[in-house]
Amino acid sequence: MSKINVTLGIDIGGTNTVLGLVTKEGECIKKSCIPTNAMDTAEDLFKRIFAEFEVLLPAADGNYNLVGIGIGxxxxxxxxxxxxxxxxxxxxxxxxxxxxxxxxxxxxxxxNDANAAALGELKFGVARGMKNFIEMTLGTGLGSGIVVDGKLLYGHDGFAGEIGHTIAVRDGRKCGCGRKGCLEAYVSAGGIKRTVFELLVQSSDRSVLRDISYNELTSKKIYEAAVNGDKIANTAFKVTGKYLGESLADSVAHLSPEAIVLFGGLSQAGDLLLDSVKKNLENSLLNIFKGKVKILVSGLPEGDAAVLGSGALIWHELNNQ
Amino acid sequence: MSKINVTLGIDIGGTNTVLGLVTKEGECIKKSCIPTNAMDTAEDLFKRIFAEFEVLLPAADGNYNLVGIGIGxxxxxxxxxxxxxxxxxxxxxxxxxxxxxxxxxxxxxxxNDANAAALGELKFGVARGMKNFIEMTLGTGLGSGIVVDGKLLYGHDGFAGEIGHTIAVRDGRKCGCGRKGCLEAYVSAGGIKRTVFELLVQSSDRSVLRDISYNELTSKKIYEAAVNGDKIANTAFKVTGKYLGESLADSVAHLSPEAIVLFGGLSQAGDLLLDSVKKNLENSLLNIFKGKVKILVSGLPEGDAAVLGSGALIWHELNNQ
Incomplete structure (x- = not known):
């Protein structure tokens, strides 16, 4: 029996790195997650990735043959x-x-990891068949992948699609990139945490979040508090959605996408975030775009999406050879 | 002798409509300018356009044959x-x-008129050979045409490229589109006029512009005052360039263009505006884009560019049939 070809999809995030074996049909046969260890070198990480791969390949039931590697x-x-x-x-x-x-x-x-996620969405997710859409990846940071005319937008030197580093608030919060007011500093795991602390200062409402230190607070804890009716936590999601919705109106003015797909961490909060994103996007859109742009949540399982995207990237290359 | 094929390029602006006969090689053989009369119907305008065309065609020396019409x-x-x-x-x-x-x-x-200008720039202007650039048309309004991978970016429903209607100042100046704070309300003939009046209020500097009413003030008068050393007028150009440069950094984050080409009215002010655009763009760019994006002034004669672009549009369609 001939071996089944697979690609190795690798998604490198700020916190975790996920790797998996991806078939041509978009099945993730086997996957694994290791810590990225952001302070270590890239070589250290890849040493651990390939050690993990040597465990992963035999562990997959069947006879698989590695034909390519795609990395986000x-x-x-x-x-x-x-x-x-x-x-x-x-x-x-x-x-x-x-x-x-x-x-x-x-x-x-x-x-780019966000480009890989966009490609996964295009091939196997809610953007199947779409020609023009934006994938926003809400994680440690805020990434974006832009698809124009059915293809990833790379631009002149390969760095297009950095919507997380457009300015949401002129001279606003310090961003990891060194500048001020980037959307990422408002819409990301760290961003919503900062918004919570801003609200704790501005408001005098009681909140379970007043018992948690800055370093201990996570977006998961904010989500749980919101679900339990905590007012500050709920407002934090609304404010986060407002920043995202308002900024995305500018992205629509550039790109006129059919849909904007939200993926990752915060997007799992569902309507807590989505209602605010939709309302603020719609209110902020130029007339000619009103009522035309869908806000969707990624259809792919959180862990698989980026790996499927990275796998799809190299399958795409192999098919075009 | 066989007739030479030409297209009719028509550029409809807020103030004037320019029409011209364009050869396949991008020569504008004959052109004419009529007022748009913005309060009249489209049918009224086209009646006058084709009356003008009937004068234009015989007036061109030679034997020309109309093969298509392109409209911006x-x-x-x-x-x-x-x-x-x-x-x-x-x-x-x-x-x-x-x-x-x-x-x-x-x-x-x-x-879109700005898309037509971008196409003119791509075929016959300073963007020849470029795959990724943005054309900004500074006129009565602020238009933009985006070229990605050598093609105009239309997006899902044909309206991509409205950078003039991205938000430069949240809850800022009222824009003609009905919203507030659009870049167009700051960077356009009307925008720089509003900036001058803001400066006349804020500063106590003497200025020849203090003798001109709002309705009488034009960007041409602001330019002339600036050239003559008027401080308010000079500052108005600097402020306009700041708004444009800062906003374009967000466009670069979306699109990673090779160049941004400035076209029309205000761009003719040269370094008065350009120095400020370049400085503020560069200061505002995400690190990975710094030093990589050219700011160019359109290489096409002001009047011809849009007509050449509109002509190029239909030549492009005819060639692809």
Missing amino acids: APNANYYSGCVENPPNLNWGTVNIIELVKKFKDVPTALT | APNANYYSGCVENPPNLNWGTVNIIELVKKFKDVPTALT
């Missing part, structure tokens, strides 16, 4: 194969394609 | 052939392609 990573450049000074990782600039070759010599492609 | 107009939809509630014209929604058929039954294509 922050600040990744599709054209150069480099990750360039990622804001949440202590890497500097690294040529990832060359680094991977030291471990496995198969066709490898690299893109 | 505000709020024009390439897909539907309609102009939909243009902010500066009293038209409502009109199917322009059908309207034109009443006068001339030749292949006709319609796009």
Whole structure:
């Protein structure tokens, strides 16, 4: 019996790195999650990734053959194969394609983690069949992948789609990128935490969140408080949705997408966040766009989506060879 | 001798409408300018356009044959052939392609006036050979045409590229579109005028502009005052450039263009405006984009560019048939 071809999809996040074996049909056969250890080097991470892969491949039932590797990573450049000074990782600039070759010599492609998620959504998620959409990945940071005319938008030097680093508030909160007021500083795990603390200062409402320190507060705790009727927590989701909805109106003015797909962490809060995003987007849109842009939540399982996207990236390359 | 094929390029602006005969090689053989009369109907305008065309064609030396019509107009939809509630014209929604058929039954294509200018720039201007750039048209309003991968970006329903209606100042100046704080309300002929009046209020500097009423003030008068050393006028250009540069940093984050081309009215002010745009764009860019994006002034003669663009649009369609 001939072996079944699979690609290795790798999604490198600020906190965790997920890897998985992806078939041509978009099935994630086996996957694993390891900590990224953001302060370590890229080489350290890939050493651990391929150690994990050596466990993963035999563990998959069946006879699989690795034909390519697709990688999604922050600040990744599709054209150069480099990750360039990622804001949440202590890497500097690294040529990832060359680094991977030291471990496995198969066709490898690299893109922004959010671009990979967008590709996963396009091939296997709620954006199937769409020609123009935006994928927003709400995680440690705020990523975005833009699909125009059925293809990922890379722009002149491969870095298009950084909506998380458009300015939501001029001279606003300090962002990890070194500038001030980026949307990411308002709409992300860290962003909603900062909003909670702002609300704790401004309001005198009781809140269970007044018993949690800044370092201990997580978006999961904010979500749980909101579900239990905590007013500050609920307002924090509304405010986060307002920032996102208002900013996305500017993205629509640029791109006229059919839909905006929300993926990851905060998007799992469902209507707590979504109602506010939809209302504020709609109120902020230029007339010609009103009522035309769908806000969707990713149809892919949280853990699989990015791996499927990274896997889809290299399948896409292999098919076009 | 066989006739030479030409297209009729029509550029409909808030103030003037320019029409011209354009060869396949991008030569504008003959052109004419008529007032748009924004309060009249679209049918009134096209009646006058084709009356002017009947004068234009015989006036051109040589034997020309009309093979198509390309039109650039505000709020024009390439897909539907309609102009939909243009902010500066009293038209409502009109199917322009059908309207034109009443006068001339030749292949006709319609796009946003700024998209037409971008196409002109791509085919015959400073963006020749570029795959990714943004054309900003600074006129009565502020238009933009976005080129991605060598093609105009239309998006899902044909209205992509409305950078003039991204929000420069949340809850800022009232815009013609009905919302508040659009970039167009700051960076346009009307925008710089409003900035001058703001400066006249805030500062106590002497200025020749203190002798001119709001209705009498034009961007030309502001330019002349600036050239003559008027401090308020100079500051108005700097402030206008700041708004534009800061906002364009967000456009770069979306699109990663090779260049941003400034076209029309205000861009003719040269370094008075450009120095400020460049400085503020560069200061506002996300690190990965710094030093990578060119700011250029359109290489096409002001009057011809939009007509060449509209002409190029229908030549492009005819070539692809």
